[in-house]
Structure formats: structure tokens, C-alpha cells
Amino acid sequence: MSHGPASPMSSRRSAALKGEAAIPGDKSISHRALILGALAIGRTHITGLLEGQDVLDTAKAMQAFGAQVERLGPGEWTVDGVGVGGFAEPEGVIDCGNSGTGVRLIMGAMATTPITATFTGDASLSRRPMRRITDPLEQFGAQITAREGGLLPVTINGAEDAIPVSYRTPVASAQIKSAVLLAGLNAPGQTVVTEAEPTRDHTERMLAGFGATIATEQTDEGHVITLTGQPELRGQQVAVPRDPSSAAFPVAAALIVPGSEIRVAGISRNPTRDGLYVTLAEMGADLLWENDREEGGEPVADLVVRHSALRGVSVPAERAASMIDEFPILSVIAAMAQGETVMNGVAELRVKESDRIDAMAKGLRANGVEVSETRDSMTVHGKGEIPGGGAPVETHLDHRIAMSFLVAGLAANAEITVDDGSAIATSFPDFVPLMTGLGADLG
Numbered sequence: 001m002s003h004g005p006a007s008p009m010s011s012r013r014s015a016a017l018k019g020e021a022a023i024p025g026d027k028s029i030s031h032r033a034l035i036l037g038a039l040a041i042g043r044t045h046i047t048g049l050l051e052g053q054d055v056l057d058t059a060k061a062m063q064a065f066g067a068q069v070e071r072l073g074p075g076e077w078t079v080d081g082v083g084v085g086g087f088a089e090p091e092g093v094i095d096c097g098n099s100g101t102g103v104r105l106i107m108g109a110m111a112t113t114p115i116t117a118t119f120t121g122d123a124s125l126s127r128r129p130m131r132r133i134t135d136p137l138e139q140f141g142a143q144i145t146a147r148e149g150g151l152l153p154v155t156i157n158g159a160e161d162a163i164p165v166s167y168r169t170p171v172a173s174a175q176i177k178s179a180v181l182l183a184g185l186n187a188p189g190q191t192v193v194t195e196a197e198p199t200r201d202h203t204e205r206m207l208a209g210f211g212a213t214i215a216t217e218q219t220d221e222g223h224v225i226t227l228t229g230q231p232e233l234r235g236q237q238v239a240v241p242r243d244p245s246s247a248a249f250p251v252a253a254a255l256i257v258p259g260s261e262i263r264v265a266g267i268s269r270n271p272t273r274d275g276l277y278v279t280l281a282e283m284g285a286d287l288l289w290e291n292d293r294e295e296g297g298e299p300v301a302d303l304v305v306r307h308s309a310l311r312g313v314s315v316p317a318e319r320a321a322s323m324i325d326e327f328p329i330l331s332v333i334a335a336m337a338q339g340e341t342v343m344n345g346v347a348e349l350r351v352k353e354s355d356r357i358d359a360m361a362k363g364l365r366a367n368g369v370e371v372s373e374t375r376d377s378m379t380v381h382g383k384g385e386i387p388g389g390g391a392p393v394e395t396h397l398d399h400r401i402a403m404s405f406l407v408a409g410l411a412a413n414a415e416i417t418v419d420d421g422s423a424i425a426t427s428f429p430d431f432v433p434l435m436t437g438l439g440a441d442l443g
Ligand code: S3P
Pocket: 027, 028, 029, 101, 172, 173, 174, 175, 176, 178, 200, 324, 325, 348
């Protein structure tokens, strides 16, 4: 995605939010549906695909590797795949825009096919660490060059005769796990990934759904995933469930704006994604879950959320992976709670689309909220209010920082502005109409 001019946005204290929020498709699952569709034989039919820029960049990349990708209508796409090991060498550079998930998973998917590809991205992605991916991919036999510090652009010469790998992830990361598993698809024998804490398991679920043999067990070593290489993946029907990380923004808004009551249909209850909702319940949030069911292979339920008096809590480090993208918005909710909210084991936030601890701490402080931080923790000293009215918050091309502060402004004493809301389109293109439809005063 080429980055256009900055687009400042602001939000103001709003009357009670009411209504139904129709959340778009899950970003993680959308990327994986396109990539596995491209690696399968035959046609994959996807409904509910998130049409955010990150996912559109992955769709374009899959085309560059030889898959046929077609949009039939809103959220409805087909992918005619080339099979495991069937990727063609792309003619141009693969530009993954703002998307860490896109670039890291695609690197894994091509690293065990004997072709060469060069990956690039926007200013945010070009600052993010790639060695965590290129190190294990080299173990499969891929040859890789990167910019100083292991940064993009990265060029990968895929392994001619890949060897399967046993890899323990050095940090809790579904992107690392997924890159290794996708590389393992075209290696003979068994590829094994061990993680200390379980991270989101969409890759494992979807690989099984496409016909791979994959097993997960909890051992003394940790969470161990074993994939049998060189399966024949078959095109599937994929109904992408809604994104719990996007749902977090209207849910937070309803919790902090007095008098609100909204309903959000189809939120994932996958235990590898539901840490925010567990935390909110501990804070005293009024959350009513209804209609538990399965959609697109994921457990989901509808949520009715009402404005609530909240108290600060300590979020244990073991929960961090299951809510890693939700800490920015939790820190806003924490400011509106009474007492300290301590977020432990969150060092990974420093290498997301921005350094999210730094970005949230600076923006909250500028708007009158007391925050303290260490390298791997953040504490918000909640006083039940956000004074607001500070200088524009710097968002550093980070969609979740932008949305978090726009939600904060809905309950703040004075307007909150962000310097640039353009990155919101990477994950939640309809954020503004969805929020204004509920009664939020932002734009
Ligand atoms: C994602 C994994 C997480 C998350 C990202 C999406 C995925 O990153 O922050 O938004 O789809 O696998 P890490 O795996 O680096 O923690």
C-alpha cells in the first residue's frame, strides 16, 4: 500500500451509543484463507473476507505467485490454487504494505519452493523485525538476504530440497509459528513447532480443514504442533468469522460512554483470541453472551454490552498472547476505570505496527491520563475520566492506535485528535460509518 497524505481525525464526547454493530471479517483468518487457497488444488470459495488493505495486498501477492484470485462481490472471493510447491516466481517485488501477518506468512509459504522473491512494505513494516522469520526459514534450506538489522526489503531464494525443521518459537507469536508451518508444507517428513504459550491457532485449524495432517499436544516442553509435510491440500469453502479485535473498538466505546447498550453479533470465543473479554469481565463489565455456535470452524457468540462502572485489574502475562492486539484499546478502557490496570508480559507490543506501549503512553499522557511503563509492562492509573484536549496524538501508521484514541474521545472531557487516521483502512475500512451509526461523534 502506498501511503497517501495524512488524514487527521477527531472525536468528541457522545450521547449513549445504541444499536447493532456489524463487524467485518477476521483479518488473521482472511490472510490465511487466501494463502491456503493459493496452496491448494482446485477452487476455494471465501465469504466474509475482510476487504482491508492488508488483506488486499495478500490477495495481490497470491496472484503474483500464480494463483487466480477473483472478487465476486462484497467479501466473496474465489482462489484457484496452484498446489503445495506450485508457486511460480513473481515478476515484480511483493509489496505487503502495512501487514506483518501478510509478509511473514507469505515468506513462509514460498521459502521451500525453489523460486526467488523480494518482499517490501511501508515505513511501519520496514521498521519491524524479520529475523524471527528468516532464521527458521534458513533452517529449511532457504537462502535469504535482508537489509541491515534483518529488515525489509528481504529476498528469499527458496530451498531446492527443503529439510523439515523442529523449531521452538523464541517469543509468543502466531506469525512465527504460521510461517514455519507453511514452510513445512513443502518439506518431506514432519515439521514441529513448540511454543511456550498457545497463540492464535487459525493456521492449524485451517490446515486441518484443507486436508493436512496436523496434531497439537500440550507437553512438559509446551504447546507442540506437528505437521506432516507434502500433503495435497484441497480447495474449500471458507466462511470467515467476524474479527474480535475489530469488535473490541465498539465494545470499548459502549463500555465507557454512559447510557450505551449495543449488540455485536458473532464475536469469536476462540480461547486463543478472547483474552480481552476475559479481562473485561474481571473489570466488572456488563457483558451478556448469547447464541453460542460455530461459524467458519470457530466458536462464536453474540454479545450485548452496556456502559459499566469498571475497576482496574492486573492482567497476567500468560494471557497476553490471547489479547495481544487489544492492549491499546484496553489502556483506554483502563483510564475510564477506577484504580490501576497493570498489563504484564507485553514486550511484543513494542514491535507491532508501532511501539504500542510508547504510542499509547504518550497519547494518554498528552490527554491527561497517568501511565507508567517498563520494557514489558504498562500500567494505567485509572481515575474514571480522560481529560482530553491534548495536541494531536501521533499514530505512527498504526490503525489500532488511531482507533483507540478516537474511541477515547467519545468519553473524554474535551475533543481528542489523531494526526493520521488513514491506517484504519488496513483492518477496519468501515470503522467511521459503523461508529457514527451507533451514535459516535467522530470523523
Ligand atoms: C497475527 C498474530 C499477531 C497479531 C497480528 C496478527 C496473526 O502477531 O499481533 O495482528 O494473524 O498471526 P504476532 O504473531 O507477531 O504476535
